[in-house]
Amino acid sequence: MPLLHIDHLKTYYKTLRGDVKAVDGVTLDVEKGEALGLAGESGCGKTTLALSVIRLLPDNGRIVGGSVFFDSTDITKLDSETYRKEYRWKRMSMVFQGAMNALTPVYRVGDQIAEAILCHEEVEEDEARGRARELLGLVGVDPERASSYPHELSGGMRQRVMIAMALANNPEFIIADEPITALDVIVQAQVLHVINDLRRKLGLTMMLITHDLSVIAETCDGAAIMYAGKLVERGTVIDIFKRPLHPYTQGLVGSFPSIRGARKEMESIPGSPPNLLQPPPGCRFHPRCPHAMDICSREEPPLVEVEPGHLAACWLCEGG
Amino acid sequence: MALKRRLTDWRNRLVSSAFIFRHNRAGVIGLVIVLFFISMAIFAPFIAPFNPYERIDRSLLPPGGVYLLGTNDMGQDIFSELIWGARVSLSIGFTVALVVMFIGTTVGVVAGYTGGLVDEVLMRFADIILVLPSIPLMILIAAIMGRHNFYVMILALSVVGWGGLARMVRAVTLSLKERTFVEAARALGASGGHIMAKHILPNTAPLILSSVIYQAVGAMMAEAGLAFLGLGDPTAKSWGMMLHYAQTAGGWWGANGNPMWNWIIPPGLCIALVVLGLMLVGQAVEEIVNPRLRRRR
Amino acid sequence: MKAYLVKRALSLFITFLVVMSAIFFLARSGADPFAEFIESDPRIPPEAVERLRHRFGLDKPLWQQYLDFMVSMFQGEFGYSVTFRRPVFDVIMVRLPWTLMLLTTSIVISTIGAVFLGAYAAWNRGKKIDLIGTNISLFVRALPHFWLGMVFLLVFGYYYRLFPLYGVKTSGIEYANVFEQVKDLLWHLTLPLATLIIRQIGMYTLYMRGETLEVLGEDFITTAKAKGLSDRTVLFRHAVRTSLLPMVTVTALRFGFMVNGAILTETVFSLPGTGRLIYQAITSGDFFLLQGAFFITSITVLIANLVADILYSHLDPRVRY
Ligand SMILES: Nc1ncnc2c1ncn2[C@@H]1O[C@H](COP(=O)(O)OP(=O)(O)OP(=O)(O)O)[C@@H](O)[C@H]1O
Numbered sequence A: 001m002p003l004l005h006i007d008h009l010k011t012y013y014k015t016l017r018g019d020v021k022a023v024d025g026v027t028l029d030v031e032k033g034e035a036l037g038l039a040g041e042s043g044c045g046k047t048t049l050a051l052s053v054i055r056l057l058p059d060n061g062r063i064v065g066g067s068v069f070f071d072s073t074d075i076t077k078l079d080s081e082t083y084r085k086e087y088r089w090k091r092m093s094m095v096f097q098g099a100m101n102a103l104t105p106v107y108r109v110g111d112q113i114a115e116a117i118l119c120h121e122e123v124e125e126d127e128a129r130g131r132a133r134e135l136l137g138l139v140g141v142d143p144e145r146a147s148s149y150p151h152e153l154s155g156g157m158r159q160r161v162m163i164a165m166a167l168a169n170n171p172e173f174i175i176a177d178e179p180i181t182a183l184d185v186i187v188q189a190q191v192l193h194v195i196n197d198l199r200r201k202l203g204l205t206m207m208l209i210t211h212d213l214s215v216i217a218e219t220c221d222g223a224a225i226m227y228a229g230k231l232v233e234r235g236t237v238i239d240i241f242k243r244p245l246h247p248y249t250q251g252l253v254g255s256f257p258s259i260r261g262a263r264k265e266m267e268s269i270p271g272s273p274p275n276l277l278q279p280p281p282g283c284r285f286h287p288r289c290p291h292a293m294d295i296c297s298r299e300e301p302p303l304v305e306v307e308p309g310h311l312a313a314c315w316l317c318e319g320g
Numbered sequence B: 001m002a003l004k005r006r007l008t009d010w011r012n013r014l015v016s017s018a019f020i021f022r023h024n025r026a027g028v029i030g031l032v033i034v035l036f037f038i039s040m041a042i043f044a045p046f047i048a049p050f051n052p053y054e055r056i057d058r059s060l061l062p063p064g065g066v067y068l069l070g071t072n073d074m075g076q077d078i079f080s081e082l083i084w085g086a087r088v089s090l091s092i093g094f095t096v097a098l099v100v101m102f103i104g105t106t107v108g109v110v111a112g113y114t115g116g117l118v119d120e121v122l123m124r125f126a127d128i129i130l131v132l133p134s135i136p137l138m139i140l141i142a143a144i145m146g147r148h149n150f151y152v153m154i155l156a157l158s159v160v161g162w163g164g165l166a167r168m169v170r171a172v173t174l175s176l177k178e179r180t181f182v183e184a185a186r187a188l189g190a191s192g193g194h195i196m197a198k199h200i201l202p203n204t205a206p207l208i209l210s211s212v213i214y215q216a217v218g219a220m221m222a223e224a225g226l227a228f229l230g231l232g233d234p235t236a237k238s239w240g241m242m243l244h245y246a247q248t249a250g251g252w253w254g255a256n257g258n259p260m261w262n263w264i265i266p267p268g269l270c271i272a273l274v275v276l277g278l279m280l281v282g283q284a285v286e287e288i289v290n291p292r293l294r295r296r297r
Numbered sequence C: 001m002k003a004y005l006v007k008r009a010l011s012l013f014i015t016f017l018v019v020m021s022a023i024f025f026l027a028r029s030g031a032d033p034f035a036e037f038i039e040s041d042p043r044i045p046p047e048a049v050e051r052l053r054h055r056f057g058l059d060k061p062l063w064q065q066y067l068d069f070m071v072s073m074f075q076g077e078f079g080y081s082v083t084f085r086r087p088v089f090d091v092i093m094v095r096l097p098w099t100l101m102l103l104t105t106s107i108v109i110s111t112i113g114a115v116f117l118g119a120y121a122a123w124n125r126g127k128k129i130d131l132i133g134t135n136i137s138l139f140v141r142a143l144p145h146f147w148l149g150m151v152f153l154l155v156f157g158y159y160y161r162l163f164p165l166y167g168v169k170t171s172g173i174e175y176a177n178v179f180e181q182v183k184d185l186l187w188h189l190t191l192p193l194a195t196l197i198i199r200q201i202g203m204y205t206l207y208m209r210g211e212t213l214e215v216l217g218e219d220f221i222t223t224a225k226a227k228g229l230s231d232r233t234v235l236f237r238h239a240v241r242t243s244l245l246p247m248v249t250v251t252a253l254r255f256g257f258m259v260n261g262a263i264l265t266e267t268v269f270s271l272p273g274t275g276r277l278i279y280q281a282i283t284s285g286d287f288f289l290l291q292g293a294f295f296i297t298s299i300t301v302l303i304a305n306l307v308a309d310i311l312y313s314h315l316d317p318r319v320r321y
């Protein structure tokens, strides 16, 4: 059994103009110890997927179907108090997208990390503070900075503090949602290095969400590609980069020069992603797909295992 | 051509604003309340059964019969006073709101656009006005000007009212100043006055319009307070002044030692209702002008 | 932070000087300050009036008077009240405690009340309790201070006879002990305080609700929830604590407004406070009293602002300029 097993998960946002089907039947496994990269165009539902797992959806977001198994327990069925006390931050945690404003401005960062520790463990305040300092050291921030306020830290430092906070309760699983997007290039490399390093040292299971395929190539073991609320392909990094099966993935990888090459945003596929209020019938990619067939606009392709560990949802793969 | 396009543009905006407004139930209720009192003010001579400035019967009569709310210490009909009071209270409220709008906008735009020493001095004055208690200041102004006058009231109320608006308009001006269209106009050699009047002012208009309603609220409240302290114009009785007389000339003891609720309750209730109506309308307008607020509900 | 406070204190001091000068000249731009006094009491011989004029320096040139005025104000010498026939300082000092008590008590209680109610409403945004609460505060905001007091007086003073009708103590009473005295005082101040507190809670609850809603939408609230903190901890330790900052600023700004409330409330309930004194001073043309009362009021308001600034800089670590 994988550590995280997402099973036909559907998460919708209620809006005045109808339901936004941000995650619409996604099935995805993350093995223990794996670092999975999750990529896809902006607005395809990556953050929504992550927030559904960590159960922090905004007020108008609802899981309307499917389940999420963490260590064989369906965490969508747990009552929120049990989940809050036993799972979130204790066994899995998350580094949020755009974390520039993710620290409360009026408290010292060390205390904010210590707060997370005190919330889940019966330890003395001093001990929690001490551990907060250690964690800061671990992510490459001077432990003396524990007594700084958020506004006194640079963006990169704040992001590292967020990573330290995510590690505060020794979780088994971490979701990092675009942890480096908002940083400038040099700091990006440093933070990425910290993440890589920690993963090896602590044996973390990780889901890394990013726009940037080269980050996945450098950091992850597995990769998953989302398109318009659906998972379109899943495999190892080698599978995805060397033998992409889905035309969307092919487009992405094709527009991405080489694994060692310069980083590039995914943008070179003609057309734009569909409106998630009323996604197109059949395969959601068919209006933009160079290989679209009749069936593509009628029926939705299932996610099939084309070769061991390499799955894709495309009628092209279905045939052979 | 340009004018026509501008007009249709305005009309479209107005229509869609009206649409949003109609869907704000509280705003509609507020508007109904305000319109009710405005018609009361306009048609006072036809609604009021008596002349409120004339003795028509014995003093301090209880409510009922001919005199719906009884009579006051001067033997005047309280109900008629109430109806006519709408005129004074509303006209002072709206006039002051307009004057304040004029002063506040001018000071705000000039301070924001000119900057430097002018800004510093103007804003220091605005701060003083904002920080100090307004009633003593108004009493002082009224006392110096000779206090029994409608226009002195308006002057006093306006002098203490412009600070907040000026600060707000200044903030908006500062941000507009950096925008490209203003810079472009400056690059083309437009004068400061021209830029302020033609480029900055129109863009602060929605904000100012929505704040004018709150200015009227503030003015009516302040007028009521001043009049209650006895500083109103006795030839133009407002609701606040009715309460002044109720407080000092018999409302508490009446004809037989009992307080007269019929004199004390109605004027205050009228003030509260108009103010409530205006605030509801103000909120609705604010939501149209500032969509971010819609989220707050 | 020190530099910030020094800067603020300096700016408040300048404000204060401007205000005092304005009062000095405004008060003298009216009639001869002693004219009304003479008119109202023809028995006073002209020589006596002249003596008084001389004694208070009113025969000196204006600029001299101005300098003397500024200097003596800071020495606590406010001159002589012609209506009370006592030094202004004494008149004010007898009354100041009442006003200060009224103001501070109502500010403290209403701020605490508004913070809790506003935060609670924000947390329950859109639910029934929020709608009811917001509408009530909106309505309370629409009530004129003094009229609310009159209604209280009418209902609880006259009709139900639960509270006294005026003043701060039962007349002619000998208190057996301090406890009795405090009880009598509280009994007298219940209605005036209730008026001020209810009105202010109405005003601040909506403000606090708005600020809290804004903060609740921030990323750091998500972080706090994510850490596994309980709802109450998220709301109070993170959201409310942050919304307190604008709340402090507004409370300072509104201090002047509360002085208005005090003047009106003191009038309705016939309380012997400074607010009422300003009114009396102006209507009777007692301009030494006027200057003194203004001096004290301005000082109080400005000190309150400074206190708010200090509090703010302690609450907000970002204040460092
Ligand atoms: N609170 C919300 N209410 C309504 N729609 C929402 C809400 N949050 C997100 N959405 C919509 O859901 C879809 C998925 O959003 P999500 O944030 O999960 O995308 P994403 O893949 O993380 O994008 P990005 O790469 O830009 O972070 C988008 O179309 C977005 O507009």
Ligand SMILES: [Mg+2]
Residues within 6 Å of the ligand: A046, A047, A048, A097, A177
């Ligand atoms: Mg995202």
